[in-house]
Structure formats: C-alpha cells, structure tokens
Amino acid sequence: MTTISASIHIWVKTALINFLLMLLGAIVSFRGGDVLWAFVTLLVGIIATIPLLVFINPIVVLSKRITHYGIPARIASLTFHLMLMVLLFFLLASLLSTETLFVKNPVLADHMACTMVSLMISVYINRRSLKALYEEK
C-alpha cells in the first residue's frame, strides 16, 4: 500500500458513500428530483474534487510520518485534517456562490455535513489498509 493509493481509496470511497447517503435520503423522502441530484453530485463531485488529491496525499504522508503517535491517533489526525480540508472546500464553494465566507446556505451546509460523515465512514472502512501503511518502514 502506498500513500497515493491510500489517498485515492479514501477519496473514491468518500465520493461513493456521499452519493449513497444522498440517494438514500432521496429514496426515503420519495423525491425523484433528489435522486437525479444524487447522480449529478456523484459525477460532478468526482470530477470537481480530483484536484483535492493534491492536498489529500500530503495529509496521508504527514499521518504516516508522525511515528511518535499510536495508529488510532494517526488515523484521528488524518480524519481531522481531511475534515478541515472539506470545511475549507465548502467555505470556498460558499464564497464563490453566495459571497459569504460562512456556510449559511442550508443546502450547502447539509451537503458539507453529509460529506464529512462519508469521510469518517470512508476512513473507518480503510482503517486496515491505513494500519498496514503506517506499519510499513
């Protein structure tokens, strides 16, 4: 397992889980438009967030390098920094769309929360490969 492959795993799984959560919400609320929106989010989300790999990989590298800490602490650090990156990404999106630096748009805020939950699930699913990555010399 290399840092770049771990980064890609986390990124792809986050996007997919995000899509699944949105799809679940759309099906439960029984709104056809939301289902379509979930598919659009998956496609646009994956294309728009490819550049984020440039930031995800150094964060994974940093978490690998902090050997003074135990593996759970390193995973927590990785999750925290990735969540911070998601927050900054949505703040930027909010700034570009509504010209305010804070997420006051409820749709964007819900989307951000959904992405953060997806990210946490994604890191949790990837914990074994991350452990293997951290144990590599």
Next chain:
Amino acid sequence: MKNPSPEINPTMNKDISKVILVAAGAVLFNLVFWNEKLAINTVLFDAFLLSALFFLYPRARKHAIVNWLLLGHVVCLAMVVVHNTGLSKIAFTITLLLLAGFAGYTHRSAWFAGGSVLMNIVMVAASFVEPIKLSKGQAVKGKGFSRIIRFALLPLLLVIVFFCIYRLANNMFSEIAGQIELQLGIFFSHFFDFFSWQRLLFLLLGLLITGSVLLKSKLNYFSTREARMHDALLRCKIPLRKKREGTSFRFVEMIMGKMASGTLALKNENTTGIISLVLLNVLLLGVNLIDINFLWLNFQYKAGEPVYKMVHEGTELLIVSIVLAMAILLFFFKGNLNFYKRNRWLKYGAYAWIAQNGLLVCSVLLRDYYYILKHGLAYKRIGVLFFLLMVLVGLITVFLKIWSRKTNYFLFRVNAWAGITVMVLATTIHWDEFIAGYNLKRKDTVELDVPFLLSLSDKALPLLDTNIVVLQNLENKLKTDAERVGNVYGCNSCFTGQLKNREAEFVQKQKQYSWLSWNYADAITKRYFEKKKTIVSTR
C-alpha cells in the same frame, strides 16, 4: 476468583485528565462564546484554561519567563474587558498561545515557543486521541460493529426497495409513511434549531483551541532545536565542503570567485565589508545631511503641494532601507569575521552605519510628526511610530550583537521579547478614542477627516456626539461649497445622519448580547446614550 484490578499509574491519570479537561474546555467555550463577543466571558474561559494549564504542567510556574508572560497575558485580558479593542484581543490570543508554548516545553525564545504551539495546533487531533487507550474488549466490540454493518447492508437495501414499491402501490401505506416522514422532519428541524451544524462546528473550534493550549504535542522538534542554540557566538572551523552547502556562501563565492575560499578568505571578506560599509556610510551621510538641513532645521509646508507627497511617500522606503541595513550587518557579522583580529575598521564602519540609521529613524519620526501635525492621528501614522520604536530596538540589539559577539538567535530572541512588550503596552490605550480625542481637540489646526472619524469603534461615539456641532458645521460648509459650484448636494457627507445611524446600530447590537459580552467600553457608551436619552426626554 477475584479479578486483579489494573494498576493506575500517575501518567495514565494525567492522560485521562487531559482528555476530560479539553472536552470540558470545548463545552465551556461553546457556552460562553456562542453568539457573544470577546468580553467578560473571556475571563471565565481564560481562568479555566490557565488553571488547567498549570495543573497539567505544574513546573512551568517556576520559570521566570512564564511568570512575566503570565503578567503580560493578564494585562491583555484586563484590556479585553476594559477597552475591548481588536488589538487587545489579538494580543490576548498571542500571549495565551505563547504561554502554552512556554508552559509545555523548554524554551527561551518566543519564536521557537510559537513553533511549538503551531505543532500543538497541527497535532491536536492526534494528541487528543493518543491518551484514550482502547482495551481489547472494546476492540472486539469494534469488529462486531463492522460485522453488523456488513450484515445489515443487503437487508436494508431490500427494505428500501420494497418500501418504495409498497408506497407506490398502496395509497394508505403511502399516507401513513408521509405522516411519519412529516413528524420526523418536524423533530429534526427542532433538533437542529437547538443544535445546528454551525454550533457543532463551533464546538469543534472550541476543541481545537482548548486542545492546542492544553495538549502538548509529542514532536519536540522546536525545543530540541532551541536546546542547541546559544547567545554567545563561538568560533568554529567549518570544512569548505560543508560551507559550500550553505546558500550564503554560494552567493559570496559567486561574486568573489576563488577569493571566497582560499587561505585569505577571511581577510578578503573583511576588505569587501570595509569597502561596502565606507561607501554605504558616505551615501547615507549625504541623505542624512539633506534631511538635517531641510527636515530638522528648515522645514516648511510647501503651498500647493500635498503634505503626504512631501512627507509621507518616502517613509515606507526609508523604513525598508533601515531593515535592509540591519540585514547587511547580519550578513557581514554572521560567522568567523567576528573573531578576525583586523576587523576593527569593519566594526567602526558598522557602528557608524548603525548610528546613521538611528539618525534616519529620527528623520522618519520627524516626517511622521509633521504629517500628524497637519492631518491629525490615524492608524497608519501611529503604526509608523511603533514600527520606528521596534527598529530602534533592532538597531541597538544589532550593535550589542557586534559589540559582544552574540548570535543571530540572541538578536531575534531579544527583539521578539521587545515586540511582545510593546504589543502588551500598546493594548493599554484605546487608540480609537485617543485618535478621536486628539483630532477633535485640535479641530482648528488639523484638517478633520470626518468619514475616518465616523469609522472608528463604538467607544469613540460619545466623543463624536459631544462634538456634533463641529460635524454639523463641516456638513454645512460642504453643502454651501457644493451649491456655490452648482453641484447637487448628495448625502455622502451627511455626517450627523451617519452618526445617528451608528448610534442606532450600537443600541441594536447591544440588545443581541447577554451579560457574557459585558465590557467597560460598551458599558460606558451605553450609559452615555441612556443618560442622553433621559436628558432629552425630560426636556
């Protein structure tokens, strides 16, 4: 059979206390700062943070640096409550973070302590989770949870699909499902009214701030590096191969060629230094003589030429030149040239250069003074004064560095402490009120910039209100001037109207805050307007 209880060692206890204290701090942060401004609530939060900090690092109180910094921090805290200015809040934050750096690690320099705090901030999540040791039983539980997710995935998908089919097929079922959905929607909307995403993020911010102050990172990079630093410069012989790895040496070698690396390298460097300093001194002497003649002895405001062109424009460049001058001296006196036997003339050149730059500081000060005399006080003009004070301290420390052969570490350390002292002292004055008071007091000699005065903080409002006649006169003058020229008078200069708007905004803002946002500056302003209202209503 009796189960042997695990031994609880003091380190484990401290680890658990760290987690509890950080969590408690985050909750307290959320309670006292949510929808409030930094004011009396800061005292509550700070008291908690400092108690927790000294509980976790009891040895810190024995260090003189920590005690001095604590004094500065308390001054800043008091000023947050008294003046409530932006500067006092920034100084409060800086001193708190530095205090955390000095309490948790062994430091002498504020720069390195700042680096350690930065490390705390970056590693906050790892430091928070590290003390929480999961027992094996919990780990098995974790595995079980993952298993449950995997088992539940397919049944859940099936339930969702059939739920949709039945909802489409059966109207009654669809209606009941709709009702349940509505009730759930209402429940969640109420839940998020109380506990919004913003509030959750705010809680995380509290966790980040409290964690950064209380949790020491395991990476001691900055304290280890500082342990190798000394105030006194030591003579050391560096092999040429190692020297070539340094950027500064490569730069010197590029200019001087073989002369930089031969047996006479030090002598050549000394000669280059002397020539450079002689030329620079002669050049600066010319500039200083012109300044003494035109600025010190025969200064006159030229009619028709704006004062800022005459006085203000050169200030920035002169400040850059002084900083550059210090950098040049640091370059020449960075290594073994300090110990070279024939460096006497180089040292004299450096002292003369420092003295001349001191003179230049005085000239810049005079420029700023003339500008203030004509246009009154403003942020930038006061900023220049503080900057010049710091430059003066910088020049003195550069002199000390050369005189007593000190390292750059010493120079930066002393200057950082000087900067912190100046910052703490600067918080004791409410600059907005001071600016308004100074300018209005000299309304007959100073050109009043009313839009600037109206942009000052709320504490200046009573002062502006007591001088409302001055504002009214200026407004009338502008109106008459506009009418004379034939322009339609717009309301860009309705100063009294703008002041009334500011007052209304202040009263409105105060209604949104609770006692947690109480501060002396706002209380005084509020009392002034309440008193005024009573006087107006009794009339």
